[in-house]
């Protein structure tokens with residue numbers, strides 16, 4: 492994929508590119524309350540190595556979240572049918588990144604997580620069935636933000652290998668948040684799901700609002716939103 496100037500306009504917030512059925516209609520749902528800024532993109536383009544390490548951690552964490560949900564609801568076969576392949580796919584992406592890191596001489600070092608994930612998790616209500624709805628929506632929001640930022644990288648990274656990597660992941664990331672939408676809609680209905688999504692999407696945007704962090708704290712989910 493060809494490179495464009497770093498400061499080009501961010502992709503529109505929210506929905507997805509070309510997901511497959513049955514998530515196709517789900518992907519037209521607006522997930523993100525605000526788009527990422529060109530400031531975040533510039534930071535990301537300046538520190539591709541750091542972003543690759545964080546991306547690898549994100550894929551592994553996403554697999555962990557899917558597994559955790561399967562363990563939390565062990566009697567829900569339909570959930571397992573959706574989440575087991577999702578967990579596998581997230582691990583496949585993790586495995587895609589490992590040789591790339593190795594070839595580039597980048598160590599998979601631990602990174603301090605941004606406040607983002609913890610703040611979103613804290614918003615998950617404790618009692619069921621709210622806990623399930625919130626956990627699915629938070630997982631979907633994280634996927635939606637990853638998708639949005641990977642699309643920015645796919646269109647703007649001057650490094651062709653990285654641009655291709657991100658472009659190649661877009662369809663599956665879109666499928667992932669589509670899947671979480673479908674799981675919610677099947678269990679809670681469209682109206683309830685959408686009302687709670689609006690609340691959590693506002694929180695998600697709030698988590699990424701404010702000043703850009705120092706360059707070494709750049710992450711896939713570090714602050715950097717387009718103001719207004």
Ligand code: FE
Nearest residue numbers: 553634664667
């Ligand atoms: Fe994903």
